[in-house]
Amino acid sequence: MIISSIAAVSENNVIGKDNRLIWRLPGDMNYFKEMTEGHCVITGRKNYESIPSKFRPLINRTNIVVTRQKDYSAPGAIIAHSIEEALLLAKERAETEVFIIGGAEIYSQTMSFVTKLYITEVHHCFDGDAFFPPFDRKFWKEISRIPMPADDKNQYAYTFCVWVKNKGG
Numbered sequence: 001m002i003i004s005s006i007a008a009v010s011e012n013n014v015i016g017k018d019n020r021l022i023w024r025l026p027g028d029m030n031y032f033k034e035m036t037e038g039h040c041v042i043t044g045r046k047n048y049e050s051i052p053s054k055f056r057p058l059i060n061r062t063n064i065v066v067t068r069q070k071d072y073s074a075p076g077a078i079i080a081h082s083i084e085e086a087l088l089l090a091k092e093r094a095e096t097e098v099f100i101i102g103g104a105e106i107y108s109q110t111m112s113f114v115t116k117l118y119i120t121e122v123h124h125c126f127d128g129d130a131f132f133p134p135f136d137r138k139f140w141k142e143i144s145r146i147p148m149p150a151d152d153k154n155q156y157a158y159t160f161c162v163w164v165k166n167k168g169g
């Protein structure tokens with residue numbers, strides 16, 4: 001099972017503020033949907049709750065919410081009490097590629113064993129309080145880069161990047 005992270009990251013590594021996304025980029029939302037549909041997604045409890053209730057659980061995906069709260073429930077989602085348990089739940093479903101979808105705490109705790117990164121670079125700097133963890137690019141190879149211009153629907157230019165971890169990295 002491939003373990004991937006998918007995130008939209010600003011030029012100064014910001015991913016969110018006050019438990020919400022800062023930018024509105026429908027082009028990136030569509031990309032996120034296309035990449036993750038049909039797969040298990042693993043989300044931190046805070047990120048899950050930041051998704052507007054009408055959009056959660058994310059459709060056509062097995063939503064696995066990670067929380068330390070023993071009595072937490074999220075209708076339509078599966079609860080895991082550790083990241084290891086979340087990965088096991090995905091494996092039990094014969095998943096081929098599981099997606100870590102944030103937020104900051106979950107990206108940071110999984111960075112050491114994730115082997116594929118789908119990073120949408122957002123070409124702007126933002127004031128925020130949630131950050132994507134730094135990753136040493138010398139251990140990673142960029143296999144795809146698709147620049148997208150700003151337009152009337154997408155306020156900022158952005159680039160879809162896919163990175164894979166080097167063998168032994």
Ligand SMILES: NC(=O)c1ccc[n+]([C@@H]2O[C@H](COP(=O)([O-])OP(=O)(O)OC[C@H]3O[C@@H](n4cnc5c(N)ncnc54)[C@H](OP(=O)(O)O)[C@@H]3O)[C@@H](O)[C@H]2O)c1
Pocket residue numbers: 006007008009014015016017018019020021043044045046047048050066067068069072080081082083101102103104105106107109130
């Ligand atoms: N730009 C992007 O692509 C993107 C993507 C996703 C999220 N975001 C942003 O990221 C921010 C949220 O990130 P965050 O770091 O504050 O929260 P988070 O990672 O979404 O969730 C943190 C919560 O996850 C649970 N948790 C963390 N580690 C755990 C572990 N090892 N075992 C069990 N449970 C664990 C805890 O839940 P309990 O407190 O319930 O125990 C913890 O409070 C928001 O601003 C959101 O918009 C941005």
